[in-house]
Amino acid sequence: MTRTVRLLASASVLAATAIAASPALAAGTTAGTTITNNVTLDYKVGGVDQSQVTASDSFTVDRKVNLTVAEVGSSTTSVSPGQSATVVAFTVTNASNAPLDLALAATQLSGGTAAHGGTDNFDVTGVKVYVDTDQSGSYDAGTDVEVSYLDQVAPDDIQTVFVVASVPLGRATADVAGVRLTATASEATAAGSLGSTVTQTSGANTAGVDTVFADTASNGNTARDGIHFAEDDYTVLAASLTATKSSRVVSDPFNGTTNPKMIPGAVIEYCIAVANAAGSAAATNINISDTLPDETSYDSAFGIKLNGTVSGSACNADGTSGGSYASGIVSGTLNDIAAGVTRTLVFRVAVN
Amino acid sequence: MKIWLALFALLAPAAAFAADTVSLTSKVFVERVKPGADGKPVTVREAPGVVTPGDKLAFVLRYRNAGAQPATGFVLTNPIPPSVAFTGTDDAGAVVSVDGGKSWGALASLKIAQADGTSRPAVAADVTHIRWALARPIAAGAAGELSFRGVVE
Numbered sequence: 450m451t452r453t454v455r456l457l458a459s460a461s462v463l464a465a466t467a468i469a470a471s472p473a474l475a476a477g478t479t480a481g482t483t484i485t486n487n488v489t490l491d492y493k494v495g496g497v498d499q500s501q502v503t504a505s506d507s508f509t510v511d512r513k514v515n516l517t518v519a520e521v522g523s524s525t526t527s528v529s530p531g532q533s534a535t536v537v538a539f540t541v542t543n544a545s546n547a548p549l550d551l552a553l554a555a556t557q558l559s560g561g562t563a564a565h566g567g568t569d570n571f572d573v574t575g576v577k578v579y580v581d582t583d584q585s586g587s588y589d590a591g592t593d594v595e596v597s598y599l600d601q602v603a604p605d606d607i608q609t610v611f612v613v614a615s616v617p618l619g620r621a622t623a624d625v626a627g628v629r630l631t632a633t634a635s636e637a638t639a640a641g642s643l644g645s646t647v648t649q650t651s652g653a654n655t656a657g658v659d660t661v662f663a664d665t666a667s668n669g670n671t672a673r674d675g676i677h678f679a680e681d682d683y684t685v686l687a688a689s690l691t692a693t694k695s696s697r698v699v700s701d702p703f704n705g706t707t708n709p710k711m712i713p714g715a716v717i718e719y720c721i722a723v724a725n726a727a728g729s730a731a732a733t734n735i736n737i738s739d740t741l742p743d744e745t746s747y748d749s750a751f752g753i754k755l756n757g758t759v760s761g762s763a764c765n766a767d768g769t770s771g772g773s774y775a776s777g778i779v780s781g782t783l784n785d786i787a788a789g790v791t792r793t794l795v796f797r798v799a800v801n
Numbered sequence: 802m803k804i805w806l807a808l809f810a811l812l813a814p815a816a817a818f819a820a821d822t823v824s825l826t827s828k829v830f831v832e833r834v835k836p837g838a839d840g841k842p843v844t845v846r847e848a849p850g851v852v853t854p855g856d857k858l859a860f861v862l863r864y865r866n867a868g869a870q871p872a873t874g875f876v877l878t879n880p881i882p883p884s885v886a887f888t889g890t891d892d893a894g895a896v897v898s899v900d901g902g903k904s905w906g907a908l909a910s911l912k913i914a915q916a917d918g919t920s921r922p923a924v925a926a927d928v929t930h931i932r933w934a935l936a937r938p939i940a941a942g943a944a945g946e947l948s949f950r951g952v953v954e
Contacts, residue, residue: 477854
């Protein structure tokens, strides 16, 4: 008959639970590691030391496959219509306790709510995936290499991946294109080639290294499928320019500047007002050209006034001299026009 | 002799032994929290099937005095295996070492020297060895069990 006894030593008591600290676990012990517990027992019989007794037990650490894709930053990427090489960045982390190849795929949303709340309503073009080869944290064209997978990613390794695309012309402010970067756990079988997709060990535990998926359900992902994605989006910020041309009679040969009439010899002032709507992107390189009617002649004494202002819808006919006139065409370049700002180009002609 | 005993202990812990021998086994279990019969979570100990980093382990040490005489001076020493962080024990009487077995004491009394010359109180994860010294003799035929817990790093 076996009697189980639990003997208490008189020595100090260890209050274990009160001081248990969580060890810093990241990817953790490498898969395939054998952990062996060895215990030794010394004792005496009849006051005589006996041979030491030992015992041990071992198990193998299995492979926990966990990967994370996360957006870098937490806001949309503002783009202009027609902009090329627009970049959104992601980090891809191998949180497994074994090296992995990570297959990468960039896909576009088709409608629905994008990462930052907008509604996806267009696709960017020429989508490519680059790895941050020089680890600069920013996309460097010509340096960073286009990839379809990350090769031999070590446990705990984090790599930055850029999705680079172009924005079609003609998109309006607040248009949104959502993109998704998906990483799939793959076997790190050989350097330089993408291994087969990792599969979870099904059925009973085996003596060898089993595979357990441990990826999370964050950000709409499916937990424990060996696949993880994150989304980001592009939001268009376009300039929204409107040009308005107005004119007034400055003087005529008979009335002078008092109630002038539109008669031959009268001086007409033209004002071209360019307005950029509130909430738009600043407009740059604004070139204006205006062909004069045949029945008029350019007033070179007045010249051309650029970057004038308006009061409401009334042209103030102010500004600084600039621009040029040649072959019946008035032309000038306005300064950059910020959102909500109007600039004018003013010139005068005489009626023939 | 030592090897034979260890092997025998592993293979047939309950078998009869020659006189004046004490048998010893070490078993590792994974502690998992599962819903019990009443729906409340209960911690169950399973054989170490699928074990991955972060899993909680229970190391169970069983001894039995298979001899005809009482055994005294019982000292059971267990180095914490590599890749395992000690988290605690419920069995009273344990002393631990945080310096590879050079010095022993209750965890709260131990300090860890730091690079800047100061020291900090030791925590469970610092433990390198655990030891039980049993004051009372183990009667012939008596058996017992001691255990401690850890987590796969």
